[in-house]
Amino acid sequence: MFRVLVSDAISEEGLAPLRASAHIDIVQKNVSEAEEELHTFDALLVRSATKVTEKLLENMPNLQIIGRAGVGVDNIDVDAATKRGIVVINAPNGNTISAAEHTFAMMAALVRRIPQAHISVKSREWNRSAFVGNELFGKKLGIIGFGRIGSEVAKRARAFGMSVHVYDPFLTKDRAEKLGVSIHSLDEVLASADIITVHTPLTKETRGLLGADNLAKTKKGVYLVNCARGGIIDERALIPFLENGHVAGVALDVFEQEPPGDHPLLSFDNVIVTPHLGASTVEAQLNVATQVAEELLHFFEGRPVTSSINLPVLSKDVYEKIHAFYHLGRKLGLIASQFMNIPVQELSVTYAGTVADLETTYITRSLLAGFLRPRVASTVNEVNAAMIAKERGITYGEKFSDETHGYANCISLTVHGENKTFTIKGTHVPNYGDRIVHFDGVAIDFAPEGHLLYIQHHDRPGMIGKVGNVLGAHDVNIATMQVGRQEAGGKAMMILSLDKPVDEAVLHALAQIDDIETVKRLEA
Numbered sequence: 001m002f003r004v005l006v007s008d009a010i011s012e013e014g015l016a017p018l019r020a021s022a023h024i025d026i027v028q029k030n031v032s033e034a035e036e037e038l039h040t041f042d043a044l045l046v047r048s049a050t051k052v053t054e055k056l057l058e059n060m061p062n063l064q065i066i067g068r069a070g071v072g073v074d075n076i077d078v079d080a081a082t083k084r085g086i087v088v089i090n091a092p093n094g095n096t097i098s099a100a101e102h103t104f105a106m107m108a109a110l111v112r113r114i115p116q117a118h119i120s121v122k123s124r125e126w127n128r129s130a131f132v133g134n135e136l137f138g139k140k141l142g143i144i145g146f147g148r149i150g151s152e153v154a155k156r157a158r159a160f161g162m163s164v165h166v167y168d169p170f171l172t173k174d175r176a177e178k179l180g181v182s183i184h185s186l187d188e189v190l191a192s193a194d195i196i197t198v199h200t201p202l203t204k205e206t207r208g209l210l211g212a213d214n215l216a217k218t219k220k221g222v223y224l225v226n227c228a229r230g231g232i233i234d235e236r237a238l239i240p241f242l243e244n245g246h247v248a249g250v251a252l253d254v255f256e257q258e259p260p261g262d263h264p265l266l267s268f269d270n271v272i273v274t275p276h277l278g279a280s281t282v283e284a285q286l287n288v289a290t291q292v293a294e295e296l297l298h299f300f301e302g303r304p305v306t307s308s309i310n311l312p313v314l315s316k317d318v319y320e321k322i323h324a325f326y327h328l329g330r331k332l333g334l335i336a337s338q339f340m341n342i343p344v345q346e347l348s349v350t351y352a353g354t355v356a357d358l359e360t361t362y363i364t365r366s367l368l369a370g371f372l373r374p375r376v377a378s379t380v381n382e383v384n385a386a387m388i389a390k391e392r393g394i395t396y397g398e399k400f401s402d403e404t405h406g407y408a409n410c411i412s413l414t415v416h417g418e419n420k421t422f423t424i425k426g427t428h429v430p431n432y433g434d435r436i437v438h439f440d441g442v443a444i445d446f447a448p449e450g451h452l453l454y455i456q457h458h459d460r461p462g463m464i465g466k467v468g469n470v471l472g473a474h475d476v477n478i479a480t481m482q483v484g485r486q487e488a489g490g491k492a493m494m495i496l497s498l499d500k501p502v503d504e505a506v507l508h509a510l511a512q513i514d515d516i517e518t519v520k521r522l523e524a
């Protein structure tokens, strides 16, 4: 049973597929209400209200996945989640239209002074001359951040007869041309726009992007809109520009602190506000809840998630192709780590044959996670494997080769340790399974499954019988046995697969046999 804590208001209808699952138990409580049971949850679903801090994650040791029913993840400590191997997903498209429409509504309301006029009429006044506004038609709209929402705002602005000047350092000329907007530097947008709307994420680079210096570069009489994140426009810096009339008006849906409390900006008549409503439509909430619910179901079924913030994103198609290699990679890493149970500095992975054409980053992450698993006490998976490897000074790299040793595909892992190097190679045979085809310099063929016993010995007659006798005497049943050697009379090895793991006494008894050099247990 997977337990899901839903700690913000998320559409019931969107959550229906999760509720329908017999394996999922949904609890709807905020974090403080759920304090006593935080340790029991496998998943956490939030919007922007819940602050997912490192401290909260410490109290949720079973957490595997955080779903953000929306876009912005600035309320989630993604680094802390990644460190713990927790997958973070969001619903990037579900509320785009709602946020763009809200931005547009705010912009129109701002220049026509609709909220102020509304309050006046509701106060039984009729003062038409007090609310003379401006047209949007013919004005220059400066858009800072031209992603999903920025570009939807641009389409609507063009329909209103506005010209759109965009600043986004990651925007290509092609895309700008397609959407009928012109690309400019930030300074150019600041200097030329009649209205400026921001649509970036809140990051170290965008916090305070419109601070005192940049506000001073804007046109006198400029209107500003922030329906993205509080803090992109510096609230404190804005105040003198409103006081001296340089800024004609501001529309804010978001605040540095939410709720903003008794904020000085709220006293200005020409500052219009909404309480973070950009995504608050029935449609957007259904979309985002449905998206995260589906992703959560996939995750719990062991299928790929498609909108992760901290995992390489895989389409269903790509996943179908790579998942067999993903498991093989995990096994190669796991076996290699146990065999090389010494400090290691470097892992080198080589892909050959059909696997070389696939999304190998994901397979390498899986291999790395398999390698680190026996070495670290905490959860390690493809989310945090790269970070943990770095912390432990283990570097890794991928290569590609044509050498498949006669197989359709081959993954080769070489582990470099102090004074020792080990290579293991495996292949995946469709409808048959994974096979290890090369182990520490010896060609062999075994399935990387279950309780394995590795025995390295000199190639002599009677070795198989001696090993069989010792295991029989200890009541250990052999399921399969594979043998291989470098050359007749030289280094040879056996890989046995056993029904149960062997204990130290068996390892010791085997090591006493003449001509046996090494005996190791390997779990796969």
Ligand SMILES: NC(=O)C1=CN([C@@H]2O[C@H](COP(=O)(O)OP(=O)(O)OC[C@H]3O[C@@H](n4cnc5c(N)ncnc54)[C@H](O)[C@@H]3O)[C@@H](O)[C@H]2O)C=CC1
Pocket (backbone or CB within 6 Å): 070, 071, 072, 073, 092, 095, 096, 099, 144, 145, 146, 147, 148, 149, 150, 167, 168, 169, 170, 171, 199, 200, 201, 202, 205, 206, 227, 228, 229, 253, 254, 276, 277, 278, 279, 280
């Ligand atoms: N008010 C609300 O309820 C909602 C707010 N949002 C917020 O709106 C913002 C935009 O969301 P989306 O368009 O979906 O995101 P997006 O990721 O599609 O677009 C963000 C754009 O900002 C650009 N960008 C990044 N750093 C920049 C910088 N330093 N200067 C200029 N451009 C930069 C990126 O290249 C990208 O094109 C986010 O902050 C999101 O959290 C989203 C939905 C609802």
Ligand SMILES: O=C(O)C(=O)COP(=O)(O)O
Pocket (backbone or CB within 6 Å): 047, 048, 049, 069, 070, 071, 072, 073, 095, 276, 277, 278, 279, 280
């Ligand atoms: O999706 C976003 O980034 C939003 O800001 C929407 O936030 P909300 O889910 O309405 O709390």
